[in-house]
Amino acid sequence: MxxxxxxxxxxxxxxxxxxxxxxxxxxxxxxxxxxxxxxxxxxxxxxxxxxxxxxxxxxxxxxxxxxxxxxxxxxxxxxxxxxxxxxxxxxxxxxxxxxxxxxxxxxxxxxxxxxxxxxxxxxxxxxxxxxxxxxxxxxxxxxxxxxxxxxxxxxxxxxxxxxxxxxxREDRASEMITTLEERIGAVQAASKPGPTSLSVIGETYGECCFSAARGTPLSAILEGAGFTRPAAQDVDATDGDFSVVPISPEGIGEHDADLVVVPEGQFYDADAVRSQPVFQSLPATRENRVLQVDGDIWFGNFAFAVHWIATDLEAVAQDGAAATVGLPGDAQARWAAFREDVGT
Known part of the structure; x- marks a missing residue:
């Protein structure tokens, strides 16, 4: 990055x-x-x-x-x-x-x-x-x-x-952590047979490509929800500031999975990822197992982002690449659902 x-x-x-x-x-x-x-x-x-x-x-x-x-x-x-x-x-x-x-x-x-x-x-x-x-x-x-x-x-x-x-508000934060952890765990408990491995491939600031490193909030949420990652993404960060795993355009082939997620947003360019020749040749791409998500939220580290990702993953666990995930236009509805779940 x-x-x-x-x-x-x-x-x-x-x-x-x-x-x-x-x-x-x-x-x-x-x-x-x-x-x-x-x-x-x-x-x-x-x-x-x-x-x-x-x-x-x-x-x-x-x-x-x-x-x-x-x-x-x-x-x-x-x-x-x-x-x-x-x-x-x-x-x-x-x-x-x-x-x-x-x-x-x-x-x-x-x-x-x-x-x-x-x-x-x-x-x-x-x-x-x-x-x-x-x-x-x-x-x-x-x-x-x-x-x-x-x-x-x-x-x-x-x-x-x-x-x-x-x-x-330390007590309130502790209660919210418990609620969100249960929300993440419920994704795995309620999932139907579907995608079990999930790959995240993103682009930002004109540099392709990267994924979330082991131990980052997104990786922890994916693990808690029962998803595995490609071996190439199950590694520690090499960029200490942003906790990412760099992916060379030529190395994208090592990042295929049951479902490939591509972030789009203020800092993320999904088209730049999709246009890579190796990405286009992935089995997931050829078989329409690619899902676009809100990158600004998926790479966020705050309570609402955690709830948003869990909601997206619940849809993925049920419907795979056909899942309906959150977009910026869903912010009001997603915030209302978040507040109801955590009791804000």
Whole structure:
């Protein structure tokens, strides 16, 4: 996958941020001063960048991306401000239906729009990512307490647990993990005789091709639902940032299965995969055993994505390549079903 250059803001940039946020929220271990000198109760949260004191009852949460925001929404906490860093159509629909405006543009990797963020006066910022987001985290910390939710190189359970800790909903997160694990297990229990092996072949940023490595959220969900993978995909990641298995166009033949899934979406180009000569020669392709799915969701690591994938796999277990899987236009119905299942 494409390597994105990650710069660290220089000293002058940092000084400008500090000047902009002279009125920023300040906290201590036992409390801080809020607006008009009011006492603000805080609590400690441990996250990938250390420990931070956050408001016990934040009034204005800003999420730097849709996926962090949807994890908070799943836990019953609605952010006031969300940036569309992933360009997710599903995320935009879900959040705007809830009355949350998604601001176009990214807060990732490049310097985030500090002036805009300060103007929103958040008393807490929640972001997606770990070490790869160090520069973004450093830029945001003068504005308000920042909590990072791990996303890459972690399980979906740990990511959801971290989201629960960020907003003081640890028990709710634990209950949701149990529900989602049962939902995944139910796919295998209810499946009819059908496809037992499933291959995922994707393309992104103009590079073909890749699949999800062993231990990634998608791989864990597939295993929990009773699907096996081609041996060529049952390996550890070689790209630590994104946990993928590179597939050369010439090596696609090693990735055939009962069902081949090709992701399409904001960052995924299904046509680029389908146009590969070796892909066209796969038995699965010749026998119409190829299914196109929403790649932005299938490679997502947040609670709603887990439920969405399980729902797709249930249809696959029943109907194989004829399965009806979720598309961005199904976001509202899928979100309603998710909320009903997890009790949000």
């Amino acid at each position: 494409r390597t994105i250059e990650r710069g660290r803001p220089g000293g002058g940039f940092r000084a400008r941020i500090v000047a902009l946020v002279a009125m920023a929220f300040v906290v201590t271990a036992c409390g801080g001063q809020g607006p008009a000198g009011t006492e603000v109760q805080t609590r400690a949260v441990t996250h990938p960048f250390g420990e931070v004191q956050v408001p016990a009852e934040p009034a204005t949460i800003l999420a730097t991306d849709e996926y962090a925001a949807m994890n908070l929404m799943a836990l019953g906490v609605q952010p006031a401000v969300v940036y569309g860093s992933y360009g997710s159509e599903v995320g935009r629909v879900v959040l705007e239906d809830a009355g949350v405006t998604v601001t176009p543009g990214t807060t990732f990797f490049e310097s985030p729009p500090i002036e805009e963020i300060v103007a929103h006066a958040p008393d807490m910022i929640v972001m997606t990512g770990g070490a790869e987001m160090q520069a973004t985290y450093d830029a945001l910390t003068p504005v308000a307490p920042v909590v990072a939710i791990p996303y890459y190189d972690t399980t979906w359970q740990d990511s959801l647990t971290a989201a629960g800790a960020a907003v003081g």
